[in-house]
Amino acid sequence: MRRYPLLLSGLTVLILGCSLVPRIGGPAAPTAIAAPMIVTAAPIIITATPGPTATPIIKVVNELEDLYVNLYEQASPSVVHITSLSQVFDFYRGAVPQEGTGSGFVYDDQGHIVTNQHVIDQAQDVEVVLADGTSAKATIVGSDAYNDLAVLKIDGVNPALLKPLPLGESSRLKVGMRVIAIGNPFGLDRTLTTGVISALGRTIERDNQAALGEMIQTDAAINPGNSGGPLINLQGQIIGVNSSIQSPSGGSVGIGFAVPIDTVKRIVPQLIATGKVVHPSLGFNAYEINGDLADALKLPVQKGLLIAQVQSGSAAEKAGVHGATQRLRTYGGYILTGGDILTAIDDKPIYTRDAMTIYLETTKHAGDTVKLTLIRGNATITLNAVLDAK
Numbered sequence: 001m002r003r004y005p006l007l008l009s010g011l012t013v014l015i016l017g018c019s020l021v022p023r024i025g026g027p028a029a030p031t032a033i034a035a036p037m038i039v040t041a042a043p044i045i046i047t048a049t050p051g052p053t054a055t056p057i058i059k060v061v062n063e064l065e066d067l068y069v070n071l072y073e074q075a076s077p078s079v080v081h082i083t084s085l086s087q088v089f090d091f092y093r094g095a096v097p098q099e100g101t102g103s104g105f106v107y108d109d110q111g112h113i114v115t116n117q118h119v120i121d122q123a124q125d126v127e128v129v130l131a132d133g134t135s136a137k138a139t140i141v142g143s144d145a146y147n148d149l150a151v152l153k154i155d156g157v158n159p160a161l162l163k164p165l166p167l168g169e170s171s172r173l174k175v176g177m178r179v180i181a182i183g184n185p186f187g188l189d190r191t192l193t194t195g196v197i198s199a200l201g202r203t204i205e206r207d208n209q210a211a212l213g214e215m216i217q218t219d220a221a222i223n224p225g226n227s228g229g230p231l232i233n234l235q236g237q238i239i240g241v242n243s244s245i246q247s248p249s250g251g252s253v254g255i256g257f258a259v260p261i262d263t264v265k266r267i268v269p270q271l272i273a274t275g276k277v278v279h280p281s282l283g284f285n286a287y288e289i290n291g292d293l294a295d296a297l298k299l300p301v302q303k304g305l306l307i308a309q310v311q312s313g314s315a316a317e318k319a320g321v322h323g324a325t326q327r328l329r330t331y332g333g334y335i336l337t338g339g340d341i342l343t344a345i346d347d348k349p350i351y352t353r354d355a356m357t358i359y360l361e362t363t364k365h366a367g368d369t370v371k372l373t374l375i376r377g378n379a380t381i382t383l384n385a386v387l388d389a390k
Contacts (some may be wrong), residue, residue: 084123103183103229115228142271168237170260183229195220213358222256283314319385
């Protein structure tokens with residue numbers, strides 16, 4: 001739409017003059033008429049302001065790019081390539097050598113390397129290749145299958161090549177934070193991938209093992225061979241150990257999991273000191289109660305752990321927990337009933353065996369005292385138990 005200067009209407013003033021007394025000897029004096037006066041307003045000027053240019057955006061992109069480059073240059077010397085050699089038995093060929101590869105990172109300047117337990121599981125020989133190509137035989141200091149962590153030790157290498165990275169705090173993490181993963185996927189040394197933290201506190205179900213809780217989920221690409229490598233924040237701190245992926249194809253689909261660094265801080269010093277991890281235990285076996293079981297046994301609650309057997313000398317027995325008092329035959333065999341029902345530990349609701357294991361593993365140590373909330377008959381009771389070591 002065209003804009004026009006605003007014009008104000010001119011005010012014309014007409015002044016008529018006349019002589020009251022005629023002029024003698026000549027015509028009357030002419031009347032003076034003033035010229036019209038027009039007042040014009042100043043035009044309104046509209047100035048077009050140019051929109052933002054691409055320069056600030058390019059600057060941000062360049063800064064982020066420089067950040068990733070600097071992080072890689074800082075962190076990659078700490079990442080190692082691990083090769084393990086084990087023997088598997090073949091019915092026709094007997095013992096057959098099998099080689100596996102994975103990743104790890106320098107933990108300290110004493111030559112300790114952190115990786116996943118499954119990277120070196122059943123290995124007879126382990127070799128570590130540092131960033132500069134230096135190869136060294138490694139000894140297994142200790143491993144823990146539950147937390148999927150292991151510590152290796154290499155000796156006789158130049159101390160200047162051992163460059164540990166600072167450890168962050170996984171308790172401070174939030175969904176959406178940017179992360180990078182560095183490892184050796186498919187044997188491709190020191191590959192960097194980027195992404196964000198997709199979720200926190202994930203529980204991972206594992207074959208023939210207790211569920212692993214409090215895992216970090218990330219969409220940074222993690223593939224076979226990345227296991228054991230570090231997950232790093234934009235401050236250059238290790239916040240997790242890349243452990244597994246969820247994938248129907250065996251390759252990355254953007255769902256990867258890492259052991260949180262707070263777990264590493266708790267487990268690795270034990271492995272270095274003793275070669276093993278002491279796990280807390282209550283010492284009982286229990287059924288998980290659901291609606292069907294509760295209705296069939298006429299239980300007073302719909303959820304909880306129905307305690308079947310209490311191990312002799314265990315923390316549960318010393319605390320006074322009662323196991324089953326009778327055996328009921330069912331279509332599939334029999335079930336032990338009449339025992340206490342555990343509903344909470346330290347006032348935290350506990351309804352599954354995995355929930356109990358995760359709570360004890362992530363928050364307690366052997367020797368700690370916990371409060372058990374139990375239903376015995378139709379009454380709710382509390383007992384204190386001192387956790388055993390297993």
